[in-house]
Amino acid sequence: MTVIPPFDVTEQFKTLQVDVNQAVAAVLASGQYINGPSVTAFAHAFGQYVGTDHCVVCNSGTDALYLALRALNIGPGDEVITPAFTFIATAEVISAVGATPVFVDISLDTFTLDCAKLGAAIGDRTRAIMPVHLFGQPADLDPLLALAHRYKLAVIEDCAQATGARWQGRQVGSIGQVGCFSFYPTKNLGGCGDGGAITTNDPDLAATMTMLREHGSRVKYHHEAIGINSRLDSVQAAILAIKLRYLEDWNQQRGQIAANYHHLLQSVEEIACPQGVTFGQSVWNQYTLRLTRATASGAERDRVQQLLRDMGVITAVYYPLPLHLQPVYQYLGYQPGALPASETAAHQVLSLPMFPELRLDQQEQVVDRLKQALVKTGLTAVRAGGAG
Numbered sequence: 001m002t003v004i005p006p007f008d009v010t011e012q013f014k015t016l017q018v019d020v021n022q023a024v025a026a027v028l029a030s031g032q033y034i035n036g037p038s039v040t041a042f043a044h045a046f047g048q049y050v051g052t053d054h055c056v057v058c059n060s061g062t063d064a065l066y067l068a069l070r071a072l073n074i075g076p077g078d079e080v081i082t083p084a085f086t087f088i089a090t091a092e093v094i095s096a097v098g099a100t101p102v103f104v105d106i107s108l109d110t111f112t113l114d115c116a117k118l119g120a121a122i123g124d125r126t127r128a129i130m131p132v133h134l135f136g137q138p139a140d141l142d143p144l145l146a147l148a149h150r151y152k153l154a155v156i157e158d159c160a161q162a163t164g165a166r167w168q169g170r171q172v173g174s175i176g177q178v179g180c181f182s183f184y185p186t187k188n189l190g191g192c193g194d195g196g197a198i199t200t201n202d203p204d205l206a207a208t209m210t211m212l213r214e215h216g217s218r219v220k221y222h223h224e225a226i227g228i229n230s231r232l233d234s235v236q237a238a239i240l241a242i243k244l245r246y247l248e249d250w251n252q253q254r255g256q257i258a259a260n261y262h263h264l265l266q267s268v269e270e271i272a273c274p275q276g277v278t279f280g281q282s283v284w285n286q287y288t289l290r291l292t293r294a295t296a297s298g299a300e301r302d303r304v305q306q307l308l309r310d311m312g313v314i315t316a317v318y319y320p321l322p323l324h325l326q327p328v329y330q331y332l333g334y335q336p337g338a339l340p341a342s343e344t345a346a347h348q349v350l351s352l353p354m355f356p357e358l359r360l361d362q363q364e365q366v367v368d369r370l371k372q373a374l375v376k377t378g379l380t381a382v383r384a385g386g387a388g
Ligand SMILES: *Cc1c(COP(=O)(O)O)cnc(C)c1O
Pocket: 059, 060, 061, 062, 063, 086, 087, 089, 090, 132, 158, 160, 161, 181, 182, 183, 184, 194, 195, 196
């Protein structure tokens, strides 16, 4: 049985192998492993790509978010609004700077912040809103920016899953005060290890983030703040600079794959396909659908996933437990039912294999087996003419 993986980072490497090996060898030979010229060059190229005046590169998407919050002086006593349905890093950094996350529900159509719920979450202590462009889909920024303007809140975009996504023609990461990116290998622009970047048009913020990233120092061995060590390796920068040239093509291929899935799945009533074009253009980091008949235990969805695995199709569940119900956030006092769309998503979502090199015949197999699994679990009524 040939296995269809959820992602495959080795395919990309094969096509870029000669260039990448050469670039890595050049960095290794130069001896400039930290903050070398490849780092400066990539930071410049990435800032230009996103369309901001400044780009500060760092060690991960998590650090990017952390540095942004620190540079905005957000800390103890402050609240930051963020969706309950996202990767832990988004909220973790709010806690790491000593502030308190305030979780808001999502829209089930887009998996991004439900802006109708945003107003009620804003209070005296709110300092920032951190929208997440989840799965590649830009969040609903119009009402969000209006509220941020009215209440003088910073907007920190979590672009970790959305490098290259557009909102009203503009790149995500160029719209709020700060955009935070991850170059984790499975992101749209993925390195061969960890990496991150922060984009902004504010020169002071950029300088502060650079200072914080270098142990709180602007002048070597003079420290004005408690910072961290968060640099992008020269080797990673050299690799990312090569990959950046292919990003638009890869995102387009992802778009084609999403369109194929839509087409293949449209006849299955019990599946809600992701839209991806609701607010701007998704870059399809994930193709995440909902099994609309799966119930609150998540058991049916898990069984579908297991059956698919048995048939050689590896899928993923992003995310099985929303953040407001995580053990680590119990102290905030959210009860089950508090954020119903996030909770529904958590037990209904399934992310199908998605990477630029995924072939149409593989997609057809994925969908075929998914339909079989739905019948076996009773999530699809068997209609005349088969299981479709
Ligand atoms: C991947 C990811 C991050 C963190 O990025 P790392 O580079 O892994 O630290 C943050 N937020 C979201 C939504 C992510 O998917």
